[in-house]
Every structure is written in C-alpha cells, then in structure tokens.
Amino acid sequence: MKNKNKIKITMNGKQISLNQNLPLKKLVERLKIPLNKVAIELNKEIVNKKKLNQILLKNKDKIEIVHFIGGG
Amino acid sequence: MKKKDYFIVADKKFKSRLIVGTGKYKNMSECAKAIKISGADIVTVAVRRVNISDKSKPLLMDYINPKKITYLPNTAGCFNSDDALRTLRLAREIGGWSLVKLEVLGDKKNLFPDSIETLKSTEVLAKEGFKVMVYCNDDPLMAKRLENSGASAIMPLAAPIGSGLGIQNKINLKIIRKQTKLPVIVDAGIGQASDAVEAMELGCDGVLINTAIAKAKNPFQMAEAMKYAVISGRKSFLSGRIKPNLMGSASTTGSGII
Numbered sequence: 204m205k206n207k208n209k210i211k212i213t214m215n216g217k218q219i220s221l222n223q224n225l226p227l228k229k230l231v232e233r234l235k236i237p238l239n240k241v242a243i244e245l246n247k248e249i250v251n252k253k254k255l256n257q258i259l260l261k262n263k264d265k266i267e268i269v270h271f272i273g274g275g
Numbered sequence: 276m277k278k279k280d281y282f283i284v285a286d287k288k289f290k291s292r293l294i295v296g297t298g299k300y301k302n303m304s305e306c307a308k309a310i311k312i313s314g315a316d317i318v319t320v321a322v323r324r325v326n327i328s329d330k331s332k333p334l335l336m337d338y339i340n341p342k343k344i345t346y347l348p349n350t351a352g353c354f355n356s357d358d359a360l361r362t363l364r365l366a367r368e369i370g371g372w373s374l375v376k377l378e379v380l381g382d383k384k385n386l387f388p389d390s391i392e393t394l395k396s397t398e399v400l401a402k403e404g405f406k407v408m409v410y411c412n413d414d415p416l417m418a419k420r421l422e423n424s425g426a427s428a429i430m431p432l433a434a435p436i437g438s439g440l441g442i443q444n445k446i447n448l449k450i451i452r453k454q455t456k457l458p459v460i461v462d463a464g465i466g467q468a469s470d471a472v473e474a475m476e477l478g479c480d481g482v483l484i485n486t487a488i489a490k491a492k493n494p495f496q497m498a499e500a501m502k503y504a505v506i507s508g509r510k511s512f513l514s515g516r517i518k519p520n521l522m523g524s525a526s527t528t529g530s531g532i533i
Contacts, residue, residue: 214327215324215325215327216324217327217328234327236325236327237334240334240336240369241325241369242322242365242366242368242369243368244361244365247361249364249365249368252368267324267365268324268325268327269322269323269324269325269365269369270322270323270325270334270335270336270369271320271321271322271335271336271346271348271366271369271370272297272320272321272322272323272335273296273297273298273299273300273303273306273320273321273335274296274297274298274319274320274321274349274351275296275297275298275299275319275321275349275351275436275437275483275485275486
C-alpha cells in the first residue's frame with residue numbers, strides 16, 4: 204500500500220524513501236555524516252551547513268553530499 | 276644573509292616546490308607516508324560523493340591533516356566548464372579553501388586539457404574570488420590568456436597525465452616561464468627524478484607529481500628521490516650554469532707541467 208506521508212528523494216544517485224517534511228539536518232545526522240568534512244548540494248544549489256535544520260525535504264529532491272578523496 | 280627561496284603562490288609562502296597528488300596509492304596510509312617523505316606542503320585532492328552505504332571507509336582527512344598540509348582541490352574528471360565550476364564551489368564549501376587547481380579535460384584517451392573550457396572557467400572562478408592554479412597545455416599563447424584572465428599559477432603539462440614520458444617541449448616551457456609573472460608549475464607527465472630536475476632547471480617554480488610516485492615499485496623511495504630532485508634542480512637553476520661549449524676546456528692548468 205502506498206503511504207501518502209512518504210516521499211522519495213535521490214541522495215548521491217540512490218533513491219531513498221523518507222517521511223515527508225524531514226529536516227535535512229535529521230537525515231545527515233541519521234547517516235552520521237561528519238558535517239565539517241563535507242559539502243551538501245540540494246537540487247544543484249549549495250546548502251549552508253548552518254541552516255540544515257530549516258530545510259525540509261520534498262518529494263523528488265536531489266541531494267549530493269561530497270568530500271575529499273585522493274586525486275592527482 | 277641570502278634571502279630564503281620560498282615558493283610563493285597567491286601570496287602564500289611554501290617551503291617545498293614539490294606538489295604531490297594523492298591518487299592511485301594502494302591505500303591511505305601508503306599515501307600519507309609517501310607525502311611525508313616527499314616533504315610536500317601542498318597536496319592535490321579530488322571531490323567525490325560520500326559513500327552513504329559504507330561509512331566504514333576511511334576518510335582522507337583522517338590520514339592527511341589539512342591544518343598541516345595545504346589541500347589543493349582539483350576538478351579531476353571534469354570535461355566541461357559547468358562541471359568544473361560546480362566541483363570547485365563544492366570544494367570551497369567543504370573547507371573554505373579558495374586556492375584550487377582547475378583541470379578541464381577534453382579527451383578521455385590522451386587527457387589533454389580543453390583550452391576553451393579551461394579559459395572560460397578561469398575567468399568565472401577568478402571573478403568569484405578563487406585563486407586558480409590552471410592545468411593547461413604547454414602553449415605560451417594560451418598561458419598568456421590564462422594569466423590575463425586572472426589565473427594565480429600556470430600549470431603546463433610535460434606530457435599526458437600519468438604517461439611518465441617526461442618533458443616533451445622544453446622550449447615551450449621556457450617561453451611560458453619567461454613571459455609570465457605567475458608561478459609556473461610543471462603538471463603531468465613526470466616519470467623519474469631527472470624529469471623533475473629538468474623542469475626546475477628550465478626555471479619552473481614547481482613540479483606536481485602523482486603517478487610517478489604512487490605507481491613506482493617503491494613509492495617511498497621515489498617520493499624521496501623527487502624531493503631531492505626538485506631541490507637539486509632549483510639550486511642548479513639559481514646557481515647560474517656555465518655556458519655550454521662545443522670543445523673541451525681543461526680543468527687543470529697547463530703551467531708548471533713537466
């Protein structure tokens with residue numbers, strides 16, 4: 204049965220099902236992402252990491268969370 | 276007293292003229308050890324997605340402390356200006372860095388830079404306050420254009436990325452060095468220590484090496500070799516070499532000969 208309170212978002216290319224109106228901050232905390240070592244993009248706009256609590260996730264949102272890896 | 280010969284990029288002073296890439300190592304601890312041995316003050320790093328399904332994966336920052344070594348975020352894997360700009364804006368957001376390495380490639384096989392996209396990106400980034408070190412072809416005219424567009428350093432290739440072929444076009448590098456006020460760093464194509472010496476003897480201000488160290492049979496020994504090669508080449512350049520002569524000139528005086 205389809206739950207109307209659920210939304211689908213894409214995070215780093217993967218589809219995730221979440222409760223509606225979940226603050227981005229909660230999702231990041233749930234995934235235990237070290238905020239000081241990443242940058243976050245929501246629908247191709249860079250997100251101010253201090254304002255994550257104010258961002259409520261909507262259906263079809265696209266999130267990218269990136270960090271530094273080895274490279275030349 | 277002689278003034279200390281610092282390597283200066285975008286008004287920042289560095290001791291080492293060797294920049295080391297952090298890709299292609301067997302693991303992070305090997306990478307961290309090689310960097311330490313190389314004495315590099317700057318390392319290039321790439322921006323990629325966090326692995327959200329496997330968080331046990333080690334983080335680069337846990338091995339290489341960005342407070343001790345300057346991270347130089349790059350745009351590896353970008354083939355157009357939009358992707359490169361997006362990557363560097365994200366990089367700046369991660370840690371507040373504005374010193375970045377721009378690299379917009381044009382061909383997946385030879386990995387040569389796309390000069391038009393590179394120039395376009397340099398203009399935008401400079402306007403946004405980035406200090407852009409630009410990977411480019413060994414083309415003096417393009418190097419001049421990049422300088423006029425606000426680049427902070429010119430990084431011409433010696434040969435294709437990862438090829439280890441060494442410096443292919445000494446004349447071009449010399450002309451690029453002669454015509455610009457910016458630091459010139461030979462980026463890509465170094466294979467062995469003598470290539471690094473040669474780059475420095477041409478008057479270049481620094482060398483960027485990744486594959487030649489990471490993929491050497493003994494990366495630690497090669498890291499050390501490159502460290503001394505860059506120092507040696509720089510000292511040789513500053514010392515003012517003798518004029519090459521076609522004929523011999525005896526080292527010992529002929530007077531008093533029996």
